[in-house]
Amino acid sequence: MASPDASSGKRDRAPLLDQNGVRLAVDDAIATVTLTNPAKRNAQSPALWRALAEAGRLLPGSVRVVVLRAEGKSFSAGLDRQAFTPEGFDGEPSFLDLARGSDAELDATIAEYQEAFTWWRRNDLVSIAAVQGHAIGAGFQLALACDLxxxxxxxxxxxxxxxxxLVPDLTGTHPLVGLVGYARALEICLTGRFVGAEEAVATGLANIAVPLDQLDAAARDLASAVLAAPRDAVVETKALLRGAQQRSYEEQRAAERQAQARRLRDLAGIGE
Structure with missing residues (x-):
């Protein structure tokens, strides 16, 4: 059974996008992206990836938080196994076709697929994945694409x-290592084992675990808590934290000073 839309409230509002297993609905400052193919456990395909990328492009500037959720028992069972057949998907290059292409063509195709997984970490947004059931392969990487x-x-x-x-190539390796460390990330990837809710919270993969019937409400509550802080302060803080691992300690100190100077001047009404 599909759980209620995490954007709650105004369910009669027409979605901005509803195609190829992806629905985008916006309610003021919160956008909800829903995977809508529970019959196939929200298995992923290039068409779905293009729809996810389009959802990112369609977000109004008023949106501050994006909740990613899925209908049915599974968040996403990963790549649709049709991708591994010689025929592939209708109108799409098969894996064999991709392998026969030039290095540049193959790189460009994978880069296009990755676009579905990159926009969730924009500094002007906070993205929250609400994950139930199986999140395998591409499904795991889609959850990892979100901030929380x-x-x-x-x-x-x-x-x-x-x-x-194969290797995980949908932007999941960087956040996975950042969350759980190199050794555990390597072990998770090489063994392919399942990571349950208790371990996910303990290792930092998840912020919180709740009973299934409370999942959407917990995501809404977290979104509301994020919205309680002023937008510009959230943007600056996210940028500081995202860049922390790439900066030295002294560089991070300087970045903090610069960000705080911008905030103080803004609060005081003093332009730069």
């Missing part, structure tokens, strides 16, 4: 690409 993760107590994360002879 609220999980149901039945969640099962797994990175299965390596066991298929």
């Amino acid at each position: 993760r609220v999980v149901a107590d039945d969640v099962q994360f797994a990175m299965r690409e390596t066991s298929l002879g």
